[in-house]
Amino acid sequence: MPEDIKKETIDNETAENKAEEIEIEGADEENTQAAEEAKNTEKETNEADVNEAESEDDASADADAKADEKKGLFKKKKKDKKDEQIEELNDRLKRQMAEFENFRKRSEKEKSQMFDMGAKTIVEKILPVIDNFERGLAAVPDDKKDDPFITGMDKVYKQMLTELDAVGVKPIECVGQEFDPDFHNAVMQVENDELESGTVAQELQKGYMYKDSVVRHSMVSVVQ
Numbered sequence: 001m002p003e004d005i006k007k008e009t010i011d012n013e014t015a016e017n018k019a020e021e022i023e024i025e026g027a028d029e030e031n032t033q034a035a036e037e038a039k040n041t042e043k044e045t046n047e048a049d050v051n052e053a054e055s056e057d058d059a060s061a062d063a064d065a066k067a068d069e070k071k072g073l074f075k076k077k078k079k080d081k082k083d084e085q086i087e088e089l090n091d092r093l094k095r096q097m098a099e100f101e102n103f104r105k106r107s108e109k110e111k112s113q114m115f116d117m118g119a120k121t122i123v124e125k126i127l128p129v130i131d132n133f134e135r136g137l138a139a140v141p142d143d144k145k146d147d148p149f150i151t152g153m154d155k156v157y158k159q160m161l162t163e164l165d166a167v168g169v170k171p172i173e174c175v176g177q178e179f180d181p182d183f184h185n186a187v188m189q190v191e192n193d194e195l196e197s198g199t200v201a202q203e204l205q206k207g208y209m210y211k212d213s214v215v216r217h218s219m220v221s222v223v224q
Contacts (some may be wrong), residue, residue: 045166120210123169126160126210127216133157134206164208172207174200174218183207185217199223 137157140150142150172183179186183206192201200220208217 062223087151105181116211118215119167120213120215123164123210123215126164128158130160130164133160167169168211169215170209172209172214172218174203174220175180176200176206179220179222183209183217184220184222186220190221192223195223197223 010097121135134157135151137150137154140147144150174184176195177200179200185201187204190201193198195201199222200218201223203218204221205216205219208215
């Protein structure tokens, strides 16, 4: 074989070998990249699985915590005998305090009513004395009204009226007022052209009130 042809054949074989080596190296690089990609994918998958597992663990832990919290609330709601006894005693104490307050108010009201009844009884006994003062002073002649004795009696009479007024005893106004059986006691009927029918024309005996109640009705004459 000529040397030129032999040399060309050797060169061709060398080139083919190099091409095969390049192809093998490329295939190795591709295989390496594929392996790395597969490895990365597997790693990501494992991390996702780990995260999912951790999420599931966290959810399970939250559920357990909520369950424990509910159990704790249930335990709190469930009271022991001491707490029930304390609440029962507090309720009983509040009721007794309310009953005592009602009793105190009722006692004060009854006491006030009894005091008013006693005061009215005393006022009823004093009123005839007032009537006698008024009759006696009205019967004094005009020329003796400046007498020291009469002046002294008049001062005593006015002082008694002042003290009675201070404790709530006041005379009932009746003349010219419409007849009211709650305050007036009609003993006679009269004719009077100046006043309307049913009007009090004259006061025969003065009536008195103690606070809001009548101690003595006014004795009056009414226009028929």
